[in-house]
Amino acid sequence: MLRHGLVLALAFAATPAFAQNQAMDHGAMDHGAMDHGAMNHGAMPGMDMATPAAPAEQTDHAAMDHASMDHMDMGGMVGALGGYSMMRDAxxxxxxxxxxxxxxxxxxxxGWATMVxxxxxxxxxxxxxPRGDxxxxxxxxxxxxxxxxxxGGTLTLRAMGSLDPLMGKRGYPLLLATGETADGRTELVDRQHPHDAFMELAASYSHxxxxxxxxxxxxxxxGEPALGPTTFMHRFSGMANPEAPISHHWLDSTHVTFGVATAGIVAGNVKLEGSLFTGREPDQNRWDIERPRFDSWSARASWNPTANLSLQVSHGFLKSPEGLHPDEDVHRTTASATWNLPLGQRRNLQTTLAWGRNAPTGGDHHAHATNxxxxxxxxxxxxxxxxGRGENGDKGELFDSGPLEGRVFNVSKLSxxxxxxxxxxxxxxxxxxxxxxxxxxxxxKPVYGGEPISGMIFTRLRITG
Incomplete structure (x- = not known):
């Protein structure tokens, strides 16, 4: 336990030399006024990043000295995977x-550019x-x-940790949430599991x-394989809401995966990539680093046609994702669109639309695909x-015994x-x-006492820069 705590403390202590893409005061930069398309790898000393630039569509690319602007971005931080603005990375x-x-x-x-x-x-x-708490x-x-x-390329190191395991293995109450286990024997139902202490320890290199x-x-x-949209806790449209989506295990549940290797190519505003990774979800031991298996695969195509829009489609094969149903494999397909609209200083609107489909094979847990x-x-x-968040999905894990066990129900939620x-x-x-x-x-409805209302109040301390 002490060893795990020391490793986590070291990861946190390294934050002056680490970070990813959510920690700059929203109001400090009007991103809508910045020419993201014209930005490339490298640093331009003394550049005032608050100075508006022409939209990418209006930039005279022929007049630009691309050689001198190569590798230019904020504070020396650049796109981790290619020649684009680091603001695209999620x-x-x-x-x-x-x-x-x-x-x-x-x-x-x-010589390191850092972010936290x-x-x-x-x-x-x-x-x-009656099923709430x-x-x-x-x-x-x-x-x-x-x-x-x-x-001649870019090396990027990333670390992310959480103290969520301190909330207890059963996580927190959340009606209609399903996935993973608290004790290795029973599924978590109407509860959201805690994240692992080690959420990402990763390195990437682009050339x-x-x-x-x-x-x-x-x-x-x-790490996180090339499967699904940007994880809910990292996209602006979702990070404000302290609830996890009940569609999490159809879209982005692989964001904590113990063993990921991804390779890809970036051509302008298009990215094609594939991953080998461990299909098994994290177990109930939230403080450890689990054994990598590299028994699953995925492929994803991403396209940013404009500075305000990001699209992706992906498909993956997950080998035995659930420890309680080891004979069952899952084919997961996702598609998503995220649209962002800068509205001025400290003003922004973002919307994400996503679909996920799990098609199981083998075992006797589920008989057909769910969406x-x-x-x-x-x-x-x-x-x-x-x-706000609206969701609709098929749930087949709401009962682990009795006459309703294994039945799939279509449910909805609005927050x-x-x-x-x-x-x-x-x-x-x-x-x-x-x-x-x-x-x-x-x-x-009789089981849930009709269609109950739930609520949360919260206080959040967050880095803004």
Missing amino acids: SGTSWQPDSAPMMAIMGRLG HGNLTVVQDWQGG DKAFAASMLMGMAQHPLG PLGDRVSGFVYFGLP AFLLESALQWGRWTVF LGGYHSVPIGKVALDFGGLVSAIGLPATL
Whole structure:
């Protein structure tokens, strides 16, 4: 236990030399006014990043000296996978819109460009009905990135950790949430599992192959394979909401995977990539690093047609993802679109639409494929942020015994909320709340006590830069 704590402490202590893409004051930069398309790898000393530039579509590329601007971006931080703005990088090797807001403490340590972000959220949770529960808990995340030129390319190191295991192995109450286990024997139902202490320890290397073309490799233990949209806790449309989506295990549950190797190519605004990874979900031991297996695969195509839009489609084969059903494999297919609209200083709107499909093979857990749909938005307007999320999906894990065991039900959920931010230097303190309602078929209403209402109030301390 002491060894795990020391490793986690070292990862957190390295944050001046680490981070990823959510830690810069949203209001410090009007990303919509920046020419993300014209930005490439490298640093341009003394550049005032708050100075508006022409939109990418209006830039006179012929008049630009691309050689002198090669590898240029904020504070020396560049796109980890190729010649684009680092603002496009999101969780794992996923992409978000170039204009997406970003919060970061950025700096330099020797020859390394560094960035750090993180948050601590204290929540009082009330889940209604006979299958609901109440709990006060704290969720946390601290992530860092360090980057250095190497051999004509770019080396990027990333580390992310969480103290979520302190909330207990059963996580927190969340109606209709399913997935993973608290004790290795029973499934978590109507509860959201805690994240592992080690969420990402990864390195990537990219190298130019030609004009606006680069190749890259990524390795993580743990890491995130090329499967699904940007993880909910890393996309602006989802990070404001302290609830995990009930569609998580159809879209982005592989964001903590113990053993990932990805290779791909970036050509302009298109990225093609493939991964070998461990299909098994994290077990109930949240403090350890599990054995990599590399028994599964995935492929993803991403396209950012404009600075405000990011699209992806992906497919993967997950070998024995659930420890309680080791004979069952899953083919997962996802598609998503994230649209971001900068509205001015400290103002931004982002919406994500996503679909995921799990098609099991082998075993006797589920007989047919299930689908999940998600639509979420977040609007920041100065110190206020409002958010909403609607989901619809097929759930076959709501009962582990009795006459309803194994039956698949189509359920829905709608959450609405908001918070007010108080800036304090390089951090902000948020005060907010949300209300959630679920939609159930008639068969489930007696079990859930109708269609109960749930809610959360929360206080969040987050790095803003």
